[in-house]
Amino acid sequence: MSLFSKSITLGKEFKISDEEFSQLRDFIYDKSGIYIADNRKYLLENRLANRIKLLNLKSFGEYYYYLQYDPRKQQELNKLFEAVTTNETSFYRNPPQLKIFQDKVLPEVLDAIKSKGPKTLRIWSAGCSTGEEPYTLGIILHEVLKSEIGQWNIRITANDLSEAVLLSARRGVYTEYSLRTTPREIVSRYFTGEDGKYRIVPEVKQLISFGQINLSDKAQCKRVERSHVVFCRNVIIYFDDEVKKRVISSFYDNLLAGGYLFIGHSESLHNITRAFRPIHHPGAIIYRKEA
Numbered sequence: 001m002s003l004f005s006k007s008i009t010l011g012k013e014f015k016i017s018d019e020e021f022s023q024l025r026d027f028i029y030d031k032s033g034i035y036i037a038d039n040r041k042y043l044l045e046n047r048l049a050n051r052i053k054l055l056n057l058k059s060f061g062e063y064y065y066y067l068q069y070d071p072r073k074q075q076e077l078n079k080l081f082e083a084v085t086t087n088e089t090s091f092y093r094n095p096p097q098l099k100i101f102q103d104k105v106l107p108e109v110l111d112a113i114k115s116k117g118p119k120t121l122r123i124w125s126a127g128c129s130t131g132e133e134p135y136t137l138g139i140i141l142h143e144v145l146k147s148e149i150g151q152w153n154i155r156i157t158a159n160d161l162s163e164a165v166l167l168s169a170r171r172g173v174y175t176e177y178s179l180r181t182t183p184r185e186i187v188s189r190y191f192t193g194e195d196g197k198y199r200i201v202p203e204v205k206q207l208i209s210f211g212q213i214n215l216s217d218k219a220q221c222k223r224v225e226r227s228h229v230v231f232c233r234n235v236i237i238y239f240d241d242e243v244k245k246r247v248i249s250s251f252y253d254n255l256l257a258g259g260y261l262f263i264g265h266s267e268s269l270h271n272i273t274r275a276f277r278p279i280h281h282p283g284a285i286i287y288r289k290e291a
């Protein structure tokens with residue numbers, strides 16, 4: 001049998017019925033807030049066929065049963081998250097937005113903290129994928145604070161739903177591709193070479209605390225320490241309006257008065273909330289929780 005005809009046979013073997021699709025779709029929505037539209041049925045079929053094969057199951061129906069009742073269901077839930085999430089990211093993603101953070105928001109937030117008391121700064125990178133976003137924020141903090149950084153108590157809390165991406169984030173080793181929009185002088189200052197790869201330096205790594213969280217679960221979000229700035233870029237795009245509202249309201253509750261929310265370039269809070277004040281900058285809108 002040729003490779004081509006084999007893949008067709010496998011494709012047929014693991015065809016998802018409409019009923020199996022709605023069961024799995026509702027299950028994923030319930031566990032993660034990720035909404036898979038009817039026209040993306042093929043996505044579940046393609047991404048989960050391999051799991052079914054590896055677990056020696058016969059159908060999507062059996063897989064759904066496994067996810068609910070098997071003793072290894074928690075482990076499989078992580079595999080499911082891994083399969084249904086999109087983890088595309090890079091260092092210095094969306095430079096205009098990061099420039100506003102570096103030149104305007106961060107100096108303002110640092111000055112406000114200094115005028116009040118202890119030099120404690122908290123940032124939340126929600127939906128951090130393989131770590132490029134929180135490490136970029138850590139690099140920017142070093143760039144802005146320079147030698148003064150030692151006098152600050154800083155923590156960047158970085159969360160994701162997928163344990164697989166968190167594992168890679170904790171490792172902190174990247175390929176050239178992840179650094180494609182990063183200035184070369186930043187690469188030479190904050191990475192060490194390792195077998196053709198790039199390892200983030202400990203001075204940046206120690207600022208970040210990684211952990212698993214489901215952002216659509218308000219109770220889990222409540223456990224995150226309150227922040228001066230929240231970054232949640234290119235994440236709410238996967239949620240429907242109901243979940244978007246819940247997640248954004250968790251960020252509102254988490255932010256300290258006067259704090260800032262950064263969302264993705266193609267995302268909007270239109271029809272989601274009016275609680276924040278939008279601030280328009282060239283190339284980016286950012287959101288402030290008024291003091």
Ligand SMILES: C[S@@+](CC[C@H](N)C(=O)[O-])C[C@H]1O[C@@H](n2cnc3c(N)ncnc32)[C@H](O)[C@@H]1O
Nearest residue numbers: 032085087088089127129160161214215233234
């Ligand atoms: C496209 S990546 C964005 C990464 C980074 N913020 C950026 O902009 O480059 C989206 C991330 O959101 C995570 N995610 C999706 N649903 C989530 C949820 N309910 N809770 C936490 N993270 C979630 C995915 O696992 C994925 O790593």
